[in-house]
Amino acid sequence: MAGELLQLTITQAGAALAAGDFSAHELAQAHLDAMESARGLNAFTAETPERALTMADAADQRRAQGETLGPLDGIPIAVKDLFCTEGVLSTAGSHILDGFTPTYESTVTRNLWAAGAVMLGKTNMDEFAMGSANVTSHYGPCINPWQASSGDSVGKDLVPGGSSGGSAAAVAARIALGAIGTDTGGSIRQPGAFCGVVGLKPTYGRCSRWGVIAFASSLDQAGPLTRTVRDGALMLGAMAGHDPMDSTSVDAPVPDYATALTGDIKGMRIGVPAEYRMDGMPGEIETLWRQGRDWLEHAGAAIVDISLPHTKYALPTYYIVAPAEASSNLARYDGVRYGLRVDGEDMTDTYEKTRAAGFGPEVKRRVMIGTYVLSAGYYDAYYLQAQKVRTRIANDFRAAWEVCDVILTPTAPSAAFAIGEKMDDPIAMYLNDIFTVPASMAGLPAISVPAGLSADGLPLGLQLIGPAFAEETMLRTADVLESAAGFTAKPSW
């Protein structure tokens, strides 16, 4: 019974709870047990079993009185440690936030709890969301529940992708029915692809950033990781909405995303950008991409070849804009008010010692890059130039929407790799995000759908990108793609 509860989708579990097949308490307990037995994955940085059972019991009580808060009522989920959660350790995977327990709750998690979702715990992540492999966490790497069946990685622990690696791993390993992550340059979609789950990044401004520990403010956006597109639609509906506490949050009504999943994409125009064909990209990625195009065409969509000419500049400009904002956002971690403090001889010495001890090498690298590109004499050449290129990238997409409704690309240039690989080459690591960063730079919604397995038996994802606030169109297409792909493989964990 407990094992079966772990295999459900949110949609199925919701129906079963409504039918009284099992209680929210039982559902939560099953997942808490799974969390405990899967500790070897290191997917969680904090477990909240008592809170989970309290929340589940409250959901059961509501149901007993004939009430419900909606499709997420009683559904156990995991929360990336970047979200501030009241009374629960919130560290962004960083040593510098040692012991930090907020007195406040992020808007997105508050929205989820208001919809009845049940909190299992906080998930592991790259430090301050900076990474693509969940290897920069102060709490050690999270392990992908998938294992290679052949090839160089056989027998090795694989990365879950990042930065929302713990959330992706928890959903893939059937520890959580769903999870929330954040995506700055691909941090939901890439781990979604690596772990064989759906990763949805909504339009910038769709979900409030209030209470989300900032990495790069103009890019950060919360979104769900789920086992189906429909589950993602349900979670996004609960997470999204205008928040007066976030000036960049958009005041637009939140549609019922699940009703957009009609299965009908006849006449939909699917753009396929020439610039996403990358030198050295594995043949199986190219093959999957072609396969995806065929699936959608077969479902009645029209395939349109498009050009996004500034694509190649997206990654370099991202690595100017994001570190610039991060260098400023992370200035508040000074050892004065919360988290780690390493006392020095004077104030400056205390700052230096605290930050030297509290930040890991990747965070330091980005703070230094960001400081450099904003500094006197370099601002125009780097930051300002990057902002101009960013506008060009957004204009590329704007032009594309004249001829297509949704864009189809691979999510990542490879399947999950072994922990320890690419560690000595930051650029190789950054290339993981080559296909996800352009949509981030343009603030557009994008989703990764598990679409097949690599020759080594590891999941691969396809990405759909939609126009701003066209989540419904994008989700409808993703739902069709998901059905066509029929991805049923499960990790061996």
Next chain:
Amino acid sequence: MTATTTDTAPDHLSGHVTTRIGHNQKDLVEGATGPWEVIIGLEVHAQVTSEAKLFSGASTAFGAAPNSQVSLVDAGMPGMLPVINGECVRQAVRTGLGLGAQINLRSVFDRKNFFYPDMPQGYQISQFTQPIVGEGRITVDLPDGESFEVGIERLHLEQDAGKSIHDQHPQKTYIDLNRSGVALMEIVSRPDLRSAEEAAAYLSKLRSILRYLGTCDGDMSQGSMRADVNVSVRRPGEELGTRCEIKNVNSLRFVRQAIDYEARRQIDILEDGGEIDQETRLFDANRGETRSMRSKEEAHDYRYFPDPDLLPVVLEQSLVDALKVGLPELPDAKKARFIDAYELSAYDAGVLVAERETAEYFEAVVDPEGAKRDPKLAANWVTAELFGRLNAADLDIAGSPVAAAQLGGLIDLIADNTISGRIAKDVFAAMFDSGKDAGDIVAEKGLKQITDSGAIEALIDQLIADNPQQAEQYRGGNTKVAGWFTGQAMKATQGQANPQMVNQILKDKLGG
């Protein structure tokens, strides 16, 4: 757009271009080798009058217990975001309009990055290349009645920092974040000021305008207004010299002292063949001197960039127009009206309009519902008697024990000859002490003027009869002795005899 800046040199404020042409001989400072011209520009930080801080809902009230008015945003907690306080924006626009300045319909908030323990975010949210208010101009009056114009370079909104308290513990510094995030307007003048006196007059005028507008209370003792003072010297007619910036000077007196000290210091260095180092200095009020704080080399690189947490501030012209319509009459316009409508001297008008409350008090004395009292008399009573007593009692006009209507009542008693001007001063003193109406005091103390000519004649007959010698002197041509008789008559009536009547009757009797 450039990001190149240092805090010693607000070059980013394109500034340091004077709009003042020529020089005034009296302002030149004599050195050992000839005269020098002192060039001064002020960056005034004025706390915006608003209930809440610039980007958080926390209160701005002064004097609360340390760290009791600190929101999560003000404390720089992880994941917190700023949200602009619309009232602060409106206040900045009102101020810009009051300074006759360009209102920028689109402005941008930037982050100014530097570490300091009382600045929890690690950056200050300010406005760099696109401030909310652009160029303006104000007229400044000097005590001698002359006036001159000062260019306003810009006005931008920014957050205040918290306060570091160094004197509570031998090793530790305490931090009070109550001020953290409070809205400031930084008002940058052109280097159009030429003396400490002019700088003080400019600051006074600016303070007066802000107080009229209700956008800053101008209370320098509570830190609501502080000035960074840029000073350089040059030979008359030559290029501008290297300047030093004196940070955070917080009273008019200190502004004057700092400028005089700094100008002399720079002149001494230049006359000894030295060069001025561009630097940031602080003013030591105890010693009355400026001291080096940071050299140009030690200056911060603030790495300004647009704050990605905030959208640009976009104003509708209609909002600006509505705010303009709602502005009160400002000091210059009021002064002109006082001169024109009340025929006051420029000096009296200037004194009366310096504070909005004083001007309102004066008008309430002169013109309650059109019952016009003598404006010159009213002005004298307000500026001489009332101000004198308020100063002595250390009160401001809002705390005056004598209300405008009461002073009006007193003036009416003078006008209808119920009391003499001299008695009126005694009555006023009693009013100030008791808060009672003039009429009540006159009645209680029996101070009503004696205007019964029969009574006065009888008194004077008696005086002449009692003092035949003096009467003879008068008749012998020594008419000055009439003054002595007047004095005796007033003394005998405790000042209550109408002096004009006394004089007339004396003249008739003695001459008769």
